[in-house]
Amino acid sequence: MSRGPCDAAFAGMLIKKHLRRALIILPLVLSVSGVGFLAFGGSASATTVLILLWGAIVGPVPVTWSAWVARKVPEHAETAGGIFIAAIQLSAAVGAMVGGAIFDSNGSIGVFSLSSLSWLLSALVVGAFIKTMATAHDSAALKTLH
Numbered sequence: 290m291s292r293g294p295c296d297a298a299f300a301g302m303l304i305k306k307h308l309r310r311a312l313i314i315l316p317l318v319l320s321v322s323g324v325g326f327l328a329f330g331g332s333a334s335a336t337t338v339l340i341l342l343w344g345a346i347v348g349p350v351p352v353t354w355s356a357w358v359a360r361k362v363p364e365h366a367e368t369a370g371g372i373f374i375a376a377i378q379l380s381a382a383v384g385a386m387v388g389g390a391i392f393d394s395n396g397s398i399g400v401f402s403l404s405s406l407s408w409l410l411s412a413l414v415v416g417a418f419i420k421t422m423a424t425a426h427d428s429a430a431l432k433t434l435h
């Protein structure tokens with residue numbers, strides 16, 4: 290069985306039951322896995338477990354984001370999807386450029402450090418954004434009651 294169906298099943302469960310949490314928790318787990326590579330990179334068994342964890346967690350990330358976009362702006366899902374793809378492409382290009390420079394100067398330790406930091410910042414930004422949206426939604430709901 291290929292990894293794709295497993296990712297889809299895992300992502301489907303997350304989307305159905307815990308979409309907002311998944312948008313925060315997935316990047317946090319990826320950040321922790323990067324720290325794990327730094328701490329336990331000398332152990333083949335620990336590295337194998339971390340690679341499996343990273344592979345299982347990274348797959349659902351774009352699926353959960355696509356589901357969130359489709360739920361929040363269904364009337365603009367196609368446009369939002371295009372912006373989403375452009376953001377992914379830009380992130381890949383910047384990540385390759387910065388990651389290459391970091392690798393040249395600091396090796397793999399620098400790359401895993403930067404990766405962990407970027408996933409952590411991603412989780413913090415998403416968490417703040419979701420909290421802001423929830424507060425705005427609650428305020429709008431209160432205004433409609435009065």
